[in-house]
Amino acid sequence: MRPSPPKPVRAGTLSIARLIARMIALSSVLAIAAGLTVAVAPAGSAADSMTYLDGMTKARDVAAGGGKVFISGDDQIVVTDSRGTITDTITDLPGASGLAMTPDSTRMFVALSGAQQVIELDTDSLAVIRRIDVAPHPCPSNLTLSADRLWVGYGCGNTFNGGVFGLDLSTASPEPAPVVSNIYNAPLVAAAGGTLVVGETGLSACDLMVYDVSGTTATQRGVINGSENSLVISDLALTSDGSVVILNDLDGWDTTSLTRTLSFEGSAASVAISPDGAHLATTGMTSSNITIYDMGTTAQTYRVSASYASPVTGTLAFSGTDVFAVLEESTSQRRLRLWRAEGATLPGSTLELATPSTGTALVPVTATGRLTQADGSAPGPQPLVVTRKLPDGTSTTIPGVTTSPDGAFTFTDTPPVSGAITYEVLWNGNADFRWSRASATVTVARHPSSITLSGPTTGVVGKQLSFSGVLDAGDQTPPSGALLVVYRTVSGGNLQLVGTVNTNSEGSFGFVDTPTAGGEHVYEVRWDGTNVFMYTSGTHNVTVRGRP
Template sequence: MRPLPSGPARAGASLISRLIALSSALAIAAGLTVAVAPAASAADSMVYLDGMKDARDVAAAGGKVFVAGDDEIIVTDSRGTITDTISDLPGAAGLAVTPDNKRAFVALSGAQQVLELDTDSLAVIRRIDVAPYPCPWNLTLSDNRLWVGYGCGNTFNGGVFGLDLSAAAPVPVPVVANIYNAPLVAAAGGTLAVGETGLSACDLMVYDVNGTTPVRRGVINGFDNSLVIYDLVITSDGSTVILNNLDGWDTTSLTKAFSFPGGAGSVAISPDGAHLAATGTTGYDITMFDMGTRAQTYRIFASYASPVIGTLAFSGVDVFTVLEEVTSQRRLRLWRAEGATLPGSTLKLSAPPTGTALVPLTATGTLTLADGSAPGPQPLVVTRKLPDGTSTTIPGVTTAADGTYTFTDTPPVSGTITYDVFWNGNADFRWSRTSAAVTAARHPSSITLSGPKTGTVGKQLSFSGVLDAGDQTPPSGALLVVYLTVSDGNLEFVGTVNTNSDGSFAFVDTPAVGGEHVYEVRWDGTNVFEYTRGTHNVTVRGRP
């Protein structure tokens, strides 16, 4: 088989360079009928993994999330907040955790070791030397045996060996050798799946590991089935292997059992076996499927960042993956998709499309749960975002028992004002949000200008007026500009005047020539009040 120019699978390759496996994913995007969130939102968390350049695996255990990469493991709590860093781990790569979540195993590709950690104290329990097998990379745990995919990349020195963890000093037992790159491994229910990587056609090998010696059941040919493998996962009973192309393969008959719609970069199955998570089905996304019906149940997108292949893991009802920014800095961040496995909820918001600055408006909406039950009183977070980007929370918005809600707000300025409504969800239903935009016009204003109807050249004229904003108080000290037109001539600048606190103003002028004088006072307005003008006509006679 012809090698592809790539390193070991799960080596931090982002979807930007891995789109070869996703060519069919975009074809399904137009017909989605499931809940879709437009982008990672307030319910999710994003934390930068500063200092880490190459994330290789993610695992969750004991209320913690472990991110392996470079020569370290970054540890977070269950909400994705960084709490610790374990350093001096040469080539930290694959992770595996015990079913009781008390121990984690780390492949140290740069030290030819597998490290065993206490997930509570983060103390090293033991280091298992695996020489002469180079670059241990991918791990999977089944009962007391740890299966290790090894290989230093871009050579045929890869393979798989097993470790009996019940032994005081486990000795590697070879399973298969002379494989290109470090193969992917997944084991459960007495079955071990081994996936080739880095080739234009990748074989999927299946082994029976119920006995002390692995027995190969057969091979699913990569050429015959057009397999390019970046990730794989096995069901808890070992009956099915699901590849990143979202095909499920029966591990006994070695035939394709089913397919999920589309394709992906990474795949993971929830601990209860009910959900399949996939990244990169349409680009920068996490997509959830029901394992029973294979229907898509949820999808959420990240902004300007691509999920790193092989870094997908469940933690309770949440899903974690590492993102690589598509900017020039290529910074890594850990993304927590909160409540990804929960039934959804839907928020709707109806607001008037137009309004007026300083004039109250009323918006209404509903919160609906996936099972149709009444949500009861639920607190909502309503945020008003102004055109300049500043935001304010509107307090005290709660749904009625039937899920309806209403709020009233007074736009403080003109322009496009966005109202965002967010429900944080609960233990039974996933969060949701919605938004609506209102185009607010500037508040009406007017100028009344008074003065004499006649005058004489050379004699001072006195004028007064009021800047009026209807039911609102105009800004004190508003700058008004006075102009003059004489007998349909050119518009001339006279001067400026500022309003008093009540909007009143006054000015004087001494006409230099006779004729029909039109005095005009203009106010440019603000982002709250509209432009306005007022005029007054004076007939000026020549000198007596």
């Protein structure tokens, strides 16, 4: 037995303006209430990360090792952990630019172009171990380390006062040993396996110079002519044995024969070779992507993109299986972000996700999918991160989703509102295979509702009529206090506003009206619905006679 209907609202007690105000207010409350049922969940812990480098407007170089990442620029070095979370900032480093880390990652050398110095840092304590004055070589900028010798590219830019010198780090007070001078800008340098390569920058045709540094002095092997080979150099990388140098045009040159021996598809702004020599990483010229190539086959193995930012040339570094790069947002604020491409060198994995294309609010939907590794195998039972995103942008995590031994998974969710609802599934990956994600969107309709209106079938002018009704949502409970609007028409005339009424906790309502004219009266109760429930209405007919 239903409870008594709420206190009736008499006809004419609300003006149209007040009615509209009440309807708008209630609609807002219902929308807010629906949003509050969904908690905002943090993003999945795997996949790429972006870290704002607050306070830094120019990035010069990136180096990684020992579980840390170092970013130089703006007279400082920002230090992060291996996941890109900022842990420290080293300040008072005038013109901090080129970085070079020792193979054991315990020490790092930093070029200070504004102080005419190269400093040596302890990467654990971040303390300066020693300072090496390099004047009169202006603006030391680019560094490369090979055994106990540090090679420095210097030059203040656009003045042909650039060049390269070496520092013997085994001595207490190293003195610059010139290699080449009178270069347009500070040249790029890379050394390994008894080979030093020097790349001109800033010219329409840039020469690439190769030196043998296996002895006590640098001896030039030759020059790869920039004009003859259409070289415009923005970055270069040398294999760990010093046998091949890769330029940003993605051609590889043999450093002994000085001939082109490799060619990767595409072009790049920055290049880096993994420490094991197996992978080449690049960033795009203007597009925000990191691409990985197999050094043996030159085949592209992975590409990942980011939005609303451009890669900063020369800020590309490997850290285990991850790759780091700095991005600059396309805004006047010049905000920089450190981008971590997780597991970029690992074999991939694939997530498949299938959901119904349509659904109904408050009615469960079931999704299925499968996780497979690059070799076609399944990784066994694996926890997945499943996120539901609502049309208003809020999201929540659906807990407890795990793959079966064959990689299959399923989950059921009840959409709380209507609209386009997106489900995203993320696997964090493991030590052998890269993370993956998949998403699918369900177009969710509002839940059906109906209004049943009851009352007398006859009446008399001037005598009050009482009506009752129920707002019904099928197998769901309608929202308590739903605002209903009551109208009437008399003998086919214009629609007249009677008033408004609110439902009780079970959807019941009631109202009264006193007819002022005879004729066929049609009473209609309307509900606009919410983002959960459909619009609905109900009618009831009353034949009204004149006064006896």
